[in-house]
Amino acid sequence: MKVLTREYEVRPYELGADGRLKTTSLVDFLQDIAGEHADLLGVGMKQLMPDGLTWFALRYHIRVSRWPGLRERVTIRSWPSARKRLQAIRDFEVRDAEGALLAVAASAWVIVDPQQGRPVKLEHILSEFADVEQRAIETNFPRIPALAPDPAAPAELYRALREHCDANGHVNNAVYLAWALDAMPPALQDMRPAEIEIAFKGECRPGERVAARTQLIEEGDTPVTLHLLTAPESGAELVRQRTRWARF
Numbered sequence: 001m002k003v004l005t006r007e008y009e010v011r012p013y014e015l016g017a018d019g020r021l022k023t024t025s026l027v028d029f030l031q032d033i034a035g036e037h038a039d040l041l042g043v044g045m046k047q048l049m050p051d052g053l054t055w056f057a058l059r060y061h062i063r064v065s066r067w068p069g070l071r072e073r074v075t076i077r078s079w080p081s082a083r084k085r086l087q088a089i090r091d092f093e094v095r096d097a098e099g100a101l102l103a104v105a106a107s108a109w110v111i112v113d114p115q116q117g118r119p120v121k122l123e124h125i126l127s128e129f130a131d132v133e134q135r136a137i138e139t140n141f142p143r144i145p146a147l148a149p150d151p152a153a154p155a156e157l158y159r160a161l162r163e164h165c166d167a168n169g170h171v172n173n174a175v176y177l178a179w180a181l182d183a184m185p186p187a188l189q190d191m192r193p194a195e196i197e198i199a200f201k202g203e204c205r206p207g208e209r210v211a212a213r214t215q216l217i218e219e220g221d222t223p224v225t226l227h228l229l230t231a232p233e234s235g236a237e238l239v240r241q242r243t244r245w246a247r248f
Contacts, residue, residue, distance in 0.1 A: 002132050003079040004037040010072045020067035020248070023181060023193055024174040027060070030092050030105055031173065033078045037090075041080075043111075043125055045167060052113060053120065057173050058087060059108040061139040062196045066102050067248055073097050079132040086110050086119040088126060091136035104136040114168070144199050144240040147215045147228045155211040156183040157232070162206045170203040171210075176239045180227035183212040184243075187223075194222060194246035202238040204231065210238060222246050 014025035038044035038055065048054055068074055075095050082089040087108045094103040110119040147153075158179050166172040177198065204210055211232045218224035227241035 001037070001040055003077055004033060004040065005075060005077050006033050006036070007073055007075050010068050010070055010074065012070060015070060018192070020069050020192070021072075023196070024178045026062070026064075026094070026103065027174045027177055029074075029076055029094075030060075030062075030078070030107070031057075033076050033092070034090055034107065034109075037078055037080075048111065048125075049167075052115060053111050053125075054114060054168050055109050056112045056119075056168070057107060057109055057200055059141040059200070060105060060173075060196065060198045061107075061137060061141060062103060062105040062193075063137055064103040064192075064194055066096070066100070067192055068096060068102060074102060079134070080126075081106070081133070081135055082131055083122055083126070084108070086122060088122055089131075091134070093136045106135065106137050106139050106141075108141055141197070141199075144197055144242045145226065146240065147213055147226050150215070153213055153215070155213050155232075158210045158212065160204050160206050160208050160210065165206055170205050173198075173200065176200065176204075176229055177241070179210060179212045180214070180229060180239060180241045181243070183214045183227065184225065185214060185216055187216075188225070188245050190247065191223075191245040192248050193243050194248075195244040196241065197243075198239060198241045200239055202231070202236050204238055209233065 008029050010021050016022040077093045081091040090107045092105040160171050164171045164175045211230050213228045215226045223245050225243050229239040
């Protein structure tokens with residue numbers, strides 16, 4: 001099964017304050033179909049974990065044209081689209097019940113040996129299926145710049161809880177996204193993300209603190225913000241994110 005298609009219904013607990021699908025819920029949908037498809041292809045978590053291996057997400061690039069509302073049914077298609085060195089690229093299309101395109105996305109993943117703390121080569125693990133040479137969104141996951149130093153810029157502080165963690169024992173990707181977006185400037189409160197680029201650079205485990213900073217770098221009708229999540233005790237970067245905002 002080269003392309004997997006699944007339907008999701010937007011439930012009340014997946015809505016934001018504006019009555020539309022939360023950004024984190026969209027990422028949850030993408031993670032769900034990616035994980036299921038990997039299982040069906042024989043390279044999912046349940047196949048890798050007995051060998052001491054697991055998947056880690058490195059990047060997401062998401063572009064949204066409309067956010068669906070309560071009880072809307074959306075159809076998501078996902079497929080492995082390319083391989084780049086140690087990275088496996090997976091793309092997504094999200095459509096509404098009439099077939100109109102709601103969102104497109106791409107993600108980059110690595111298979112990691114947590115004991116060694118480094119990625120492993122893909123060819124011996126992913127050799128039994130071919131990628132679909134089609135891209136939902138044309139992206140090479142460009143570098144996300146760092147925030148400009150600003151000692152006066154406030155940081156929102158969060159603490160990782162056990163319920164924030166996934167099967168790998170560290171904070172799930174969608175939680176990082178929630179923390180980054182929660183630290184948005186007040187002027188953007190009536191906007192929603194139209195495009196998100198996120199780079200996962202480190203891990204956070206239960207009990208550890210996270211500092212979230214945001215910087216507005218472009219103004220206008222579709223302003224752009226940079227986000228940085230760090231571990232305040234060590235200063236280590238956890239996440240960089242670039243978000244383009246719009247009114248929907």
